[in-house]
Amino acid sequence: MVQLKVVTRSKMFSRMKExxxxxxHRDPAARNNFEVLTNYPGLHAIWAHRIAHKxxxxxxxxxxxxxxxxxxxxxGIEIHPGAKIGxxxxxDHGMGVVIGETAEIGDDCTLYxxxxxxxxxWKEGKRHPTLENNxxxxxxxxxxxxxxxxxxxxxxxxxxxxxxxxxDTTMIGIPARQVSGQKDTEQTVFEAYGISTHQQDPISQxxxxxxxxxxxxxxxMVLIACALKKxxxxxxxxxxxxxxxxxxxxxxxxxxxxxxDDDESSKHTDKSS
Numbered sequence: 001m002v003q004l005k006v007v008t009r010s011k012m013f014s015r016m017k018e019x020x021x022x023x024x025h026r027d028p029a030a031r032n033n034f035e036v037l038t039n040y041p042g043l044h045a046i047w048a049h050r051i052a053h054k055x056x057x058x059x060x061x062x063x064x065x066x067x068x069x070x071x072x073x074x075x076g077i078e079i080h081p082g083a084k085i086g087x088x089x090x091x092d093h094g095m096g097v098v099i100g101e102t103a104e105i106g107d108d109c110t111l112y113x114x115x116x117x118x119x120x121x122w123k124e125g126k127r128h129p130t131l132e133n134n135x136x137x138x139x140x141x142x143x144x145x146x147x148x149x150x151x152x153x154x155x156x157x158x159x160x161x162x163x164x165x166x167x168d169t170t171m172i173g174i175p176a177r178q179v180s181g182q183k184d185t186e187q188t189v190f191e192a193y194g195i196s197t198h199q200q201d202p203i204s205q206x207x208x209x210x211x212x213x214x215x216x217x218x219x220x221m222v223l224i225a226c227a228l229k230k231x232x233x234x235x236x237x238x239x240x241x242x243x244x245x246x247x248x249x250x251x252x253x254x255x256x257x258x259x260x261d262d263d264e265s266s267k268h269t270d271k272s273s
Contacts, residue, residue: 015050015087019043022088026110041075042091048074052081083117086133093139100128102146105135112139112157120145120162132167 023030023040030036036043048071055064064081072078076095079085083099086107091097093113099105102125103117115137119127129143132150137143138157145162149155153165156172156179165171170179225235 016047018088019046019090022090022108026090027092041077042094042097045071045075045077045079045091045094045097046085046089049079049081049083049085052079053083053085056081083128102126103128104130106131106133106151108133109135109137111137112141114140116142116144118142118144129161 020033020036020043023036023043030040048067052064052067052071055061055067061081068079068081077091077097079097079099080101080103082101083103083105085099085105086109088108089105090110091112092110096114097111098116098118100117100119102119105117109131117129117131121127126146128146130146130148131137131143132148132153134152135149135154137149137155138159140158141155141161142159143149143155143161147162147164149161149165150167150169152168154170155161155165155176156170158174159172159176160174161171161176163176165176166178171177172179228235
């Protein structure tokens, strides 16, 4: 019995060290172990949840919910004691995070403040999301219903996800839509808040493509009209409205790195001033 307690305590402290170490991998603001141990409410909420979850599984439901409520008062993070959470789970900032009863979270996942893993049904049973390993969900995002976010999925800030997300895919918008689906093969990159400057909005990309297509058609029609005039055939000119897509070409440029070049940046600054 004594040996079992020693093993349990050793495992508990080992997991706590693992949690602290994971903070340094995902938060450059972390300076030392003592600071992380005392000033990161996300860690405190996770540690409280582990105790509450054990009480929940032991059928001490009221006590588990009470401990969960106390942790919410202290940290601003609400995790239902029935939720299943894997290793090295990190909640950055934390305020306003809500994780429902039937939510399941894999290893090495990251959530930011204001994230909700919520249900869309009042029926009992599985009604909250499942996050596989290495999932990142940005601030304010809502992941709703018994859906699955596959390994490496990313959700941008304030997105609303109501459908399954494939592996290594980034989702943004309301409702969330896919902006990328390629795994980084060069190196492992942690994308804070679930999105990077290399990703572009698919809707604006589609509109820009339509704009470029309409310009090409217009130029072709001008050439046809000139050829007809040479043959003695006059064509009535149509007063077509101009299509202004300057904002799309400015904020959704064709640069492969997704960042302003010097000329575009200076133009934008001049107009703003």
